[in-house]
Amino acid sequence: MADNNNDARHLETLDRDLGRISTLEMATGYVARPMVGPGIALVFVVLAGLMAALFLGQTNNTMIVVIAAGFGAYMAINIGANDVANNMGPAVGANALTMGGAIAIAVVFESLGALLAGGDVVSTIAKGIIAPEAMVDANTFIWAMMAALLSSALWVNLATWVGAPVSTTHSVVGGVMGAGIAAASFAAVNWATMSKIAASWVISPVLGGAIAAGFLWLIKSRIIYQPDKIAAARKWVPILVGIMAGAFSAYLALKGLKKIIKIDLMTALGIGAAVGVAVWLILIPVIRRQSEGLENRNKSLKILFGIPLVVSAALLSFAHGANDVANAVGPLAAIVQTAATGSFTEAFQIPFWVMIIGAFGISFGLFLFGPKLIRMVGSQITKLNPMRAYCVALSAAITVIVASWLGLPVSSTHIAVGGVFGVGFFREWDAERRLRKALNAKPDRPRVAAEERRRRKLVRRSHFLTIIAAWVITVPAAATLSAIIFLIIQNFIV
Known part of the structure; x- marks a missing residue:
């Protein structure tokens, strides 16, 4: 009997110990989980x-390039955490893609865009922002590019933490400008280029928002507000998807395939027109079959836009990988070439291993830290469905084409988020318009108080103001941070 009691006590003690161990494991898991990503x-x-x-071997500047490669990897991770959300956010917010599906598609297509069609040459010192002759020597140039790379990465990291999608290209531009000013004075800056970039702060989101709102008006007036929505969709959805296919074909021909083949604007538009017409004709019977048996309501229309939206997200990711990755690793490529040859006045060739760092860094950043900004763009600014998200994706492609025609540098981040704003503000305007129309038809209908109408705004003003503020201060903030880092390197490290 005593033995039985002893066994029971031992079992109780063991249970308590196991309970403590499981509790400890659970607590350790919660503590360790936030540290997994970093x-x-x-x-x-x-x-x-x-x-x-490994690629450089033992040279005099190996350690400098190793440090720069680490900074470049850090920058690529931040691009994945922040910039890629703009391509995937609308599709996730519209429930056309799950978060896991969006991350998988973005990882594949961003990497393909970077490795297959990534920019093979970066113009002299980040697109002519700083005059190379203004630099004293190769070492000064290397430290300036190092400061630019680190400052832009730190700024994008801060913006991601705050929850503001910002332009990584503008961050790099600001970093290069700030380091160049610290190294060679204000006279070294190409202010004509900087004024064009400043103009794009306004033009990119306004143009993207206007185009997205225009297509949403077209969808609402020609399909959603029609008595027979399904019949209207059979006519207009093939046209709209054809426009999207044509726009993306021209966009990719113009911007995403420049490493493989150089295509001018008119040729790109011709390719886009041919692809658009072909897709329109192919989709007429496809949409007719897909729409059979659907109920005459808005929910049925979402089915018809789901697949085009997923395809557009993939194509946007490919084009983003082809363009923005090269911009981000441009300072790293400049450091590598200058360290190897001592020359810093030529255009910089991006080595393949540098592009690999950019492509894989974006993938890791998106997978580890991307969901926060994807949710922000996709659902926290305004509510998106497949039709609204389609308008955002289409506006991104068309805006880049229009900007290329006008010769304006634009930010894919500003375009995509501007498209989301455009859709949201159009919904507010349309809701107000319909409310006034209803009140005019029935004057005795109870009116909504002004305070309640403000509360029902369809665009969250707090997110709007945070994002606009982040856009405005990106270049000066990155420039200031870069100048400080350069001066610290020059005076205390070198």
Whole structure:
């Protein structure tokens, strides 16, 4: 009997110990979970440095390039965490893609865009922002590019933490400008180029928002507000998807395939027109079959826009990988070439291993930290459905084409988020218009108080103001941070 009691006590003690261990494991899991992402990111940064050392071997500047490769990897991770959300956010917010599906598609197509069609040459010192002759020597130039790379990465990291989608290209531009000013005075800056970039702060989101709102008006007036929505959809959805296919074909021909083949604007538009007409004709019987048996209501229309929206997100990711990755790793490519040759006045060729760092860094950043900004763009600014998200994606492609025709540098981030704003503000205007129409038809209908109408705004003003403020201060903030980092390197490290 005593033995039985002892066994029971031992079992109770064992249960308590196991309970403590499981509780400890659970607590450790909760404590360790926030550190998993930064831990994996740190490992990737270290591996990027080792890759640089492996490719360069033992040279006088190996350690400098290793450090720069680490900064480049850090920048690429931040691009994945912030910039890629603009391409995937609308599709996720519209429930056309799950978060996991969006991340998988973005990882694949961003990497393909960077590795297959990534920019092979970066113009002299980040697109002529700083005059190379103004630099004293190669070492000064290397430290300036190092400061630009680190400052732009830190700024994008801060913006991601705050929850503001910002332009990584503008961050790099600001970083290069700030370091150039610190190294060679204000006279070294190409202010004509900077004025064009400043103009794009306004033009990109306004144009993207206007085009997105225009297509949403077309969808509402020609399909949603029609008595027979399904019949209207059979006519207009093939046309709209054909326009999207044509726009993206021209967009990719113009911007995403420049490494493979140079295509001028008129040729790109011709390719887009041919693809658009072909897709329109192919989709007429497809949409007719897909729409059979659907109920005459708005929910049925979402089915018809789902697949085009997923395809558009993939194509946007490919084009983003082809363009913005090269901009982000441009300072790293400049450091690598200058360290190897001592020349910093030529255009910089991006080595393939540098593009690999950019492509994989974006993938890691998106996978580890991307969901926060994807949710912000997709659902927290305004509510999106497949039709609204389609308008945002289409406006991104068309805006880039229009901007290329006008010769304006634009930000894919500003265009996509501007498209979301455009859709949201159009919904507010349309809701107010319909309310006034209803009140005019029935004057005795109870009126909604002004305070309640303000509360029902369809665009969250807090997010709107945060994002606009982040856009405005991106270049000066990155420039200031870069100048400080350069001066610290020059006076205390070198």
